[in-house]
Amino acid sequence: MARSHTCLLAALACAYAAPKRVTLAIVNERAYKLQCSLGGAEKLPVIPARTGKLLQTDVPTSLVCGGVTAEIDGDGYVVARVGDDAIAVGDANEFQLELSRAAHKCDRDSFQGAHGNTYLGGSFQDCVWRYAFGGVDEADPRAWRLFWQNEAYWRLCEVAAPSQAVRTFASDAVPGQAIEVLREKPFVAVARGFATRKQCQDIVDTTPAVSGLGRAHVGGTGETSFSSSRETLSTNLDINWSEPDAPVTSMAAVTVELASELLGEKIPYEAQEPINFLHYKVGFEYKPHTDGAGRTKGKRVATTLVYCEAAAEGGSTVFPGDDLKLSPGEGDLLFFEYKNGPQSTQHAACPVISGNKTTLTMWHRLGVSADDPWYNYEQWGEFHNPHLRSVYKAQPFRARAGGGEL
Numbered sequence: 001m002a003r004s005h006t007c008l009l010a011a012l013a014c015a016y017a018a019p020k021r022v023t024l025a026i027v028n029e030r031a032y033k034l035q036c037s038l039g040g041a042e043k044l045p046v047i048p049a050r051t052g053k054l055l056q057t058d059v060p061t062s063l064v065c066g067g068v069t070a071e072i073d074g075d076g077y078v079v080a081r082v083g084d085d086a087i088a089v090g091d092a093n094e095f096q097l098e099l100s101r102a103a104h105k106c107d108r109d110s111f112q113g114a115h116g117n118t119y120l121g122g123s124f125q126d127c128v129w130r131y132a133f134g135g136v137d138e139a140d141p142r143a144w145r146l147f148w149q150n151e152a153y154w155r156l157c158e159v160a161a162p163s164q165a166v167r168t169f170a171s172d173a174v175p176g177q178a179i180e181v182l183r184e185k186p187f188v189a190v191a192r193g194f195a196t197r198k199q200c201q202d203i204v205d206t207t208p209a210v211s212g213l214g215r216a217h218v219g220g221t222g223e224t225s226f227s228s229s230r231e232t233l234s235t236n237l238d239i240n241w242s243e244p245d246a247p248v249t250s251m252a253a254v255t256v257e258l259a260s261e262l263l264g265e266k267i268p269y270e271a272q273e274p275i276n277f278l279h280y281k282v283g284f285e286y287k288p289h290t291d292g293a294g295r296t297k298g299k300r301v302a303t304t305l306v307y308c309e310a311a312a313e314g315g316s317t318v319f320p321g322d323d324l325k326l327s328p329g330e331g332d333l334l335f336f337e338y339k340n341g342p343q344s345t346q347h348a349a350c351p352v353i354s355g356n357k358t359t360l361t362m363w364h365r366l367g368v369s370a371d372d373p374w375y376n377y378e379q380w381g382e383f384h385n386p387h388l389r390s391v392y393k394a395q396p397f398r399a400r401a402g403g404g405e406l
Contacts, residue, residue: 020059022076036064038072068082068087078095095143102130153348171258192332199247206247256364259302262335263337272363273363277359284352287348291345301337302336303363304335304364305359311356312353314354315357316328317347317348319348
């Protein structure tokens with residue numbers, strides 16, 4: 001029995017240590033050509049000055065370029081920028097943002113013709129790879145589809161202007177609150193300045209599950225003390241309705257009142273899902289997804305998002321199917337109801353380009369009660385379930401030679 005147990009542990013250790021395959025972008029930021037090697041042995045083709053190279057490699061491994069060394073590890077996509085004195089290693093987030101920077105250059109250099117835009121070097125994707133990482137000799141079309149899906153989605157996130165209100169009215173549920181309607185059916189609206197910085201900070205200060213996550217970021221731009229694991233940047237806040245003055249409860253109460261007004265139907269306070277607290281750092285995003293599919297008893301019918309902190313750049317909420325875009329400000333609230341039927345309201349959180357973004361999400365249900373709570377109605381299927389797993393795409397990682405998170 002002991003020998004079998006030892007063999008099992010050895011097999012698990014081997015499986016854990018098995019190499020992973022990644023796409024590595026090596027960027028020569030020096031003013032002269034560069035010779036690099038991987039794993040201490042494999043010599044790579046010379047990389048000209050101010051250009052890059054894409055290649056596939058197993059990780060973990062070491063990268064040696066012009067007298068400097070860095071350890072390479074990660075998931076999917078990794079960037080290694082070789083400077084004069086060190087190699088800066090970035091994760092999939094850095095890879096994605098580099099593609100966006102290149103796409104912006106293409107957009108600036110394009111010109112409008114009779115059949116649409118014309119780009120330097122041919123198609124839009126050809127142009128992107130001409131600029132990305134200083135220009136690479138081989139493109140990776142799969143990377144663009146993975147990170148940005150298509151040109152239209154990138155443009156909605158990165159180029160399009162925020163959508164304008166089709167009308168504005170004064171809220172009855174929250175006196176003095178103006179409501180901007182972005183779409184009538186299904187209803188999408190914004191309440192600007194709905195939450196104050198103090199209200200958000202009070203939630204952080206009084207909720208143990210959040211205080212370790214968001215203290216440095218609600219309304220601030222300080223250094224992060226977060227774990228590098230994305231899963232730790234999301235937590236659920238239970239609402240205790242027996243403590244109406246608690247910061248989480250008072251925020252939930254006024255949110256439910258406003259959501260009921262905008263939905264046109266009274267949403268019950270009790271038996272709803274917990275509030276979901278999310279923090280986004282640079283590169284963090286939510287790919288297009290759905291929350292629910294219409295007015296069915298016990299199911300989600302609408303979502304509210306309170307932006308306790310808005311990103312300095314990027315981080316917009318978009319509805320790709322309708323070319324709808326909100327670039328939120330600090331304290332804004334976004335409300336949207338879902339389309340009936342299988343084609344639910346698809347939305348996304350665009351990548352944060354700079355700064356941080358912190359949100360409080362409530363999913364509203366009709367027909368639930370203390371005797372018949374929300375979890376009696378869930379099989380989840382295709383819809384987002386924050387209570388079971390993270391939906392983030394990768395662990396953020398950026399280090400210089402010698403280790404240490406930047």
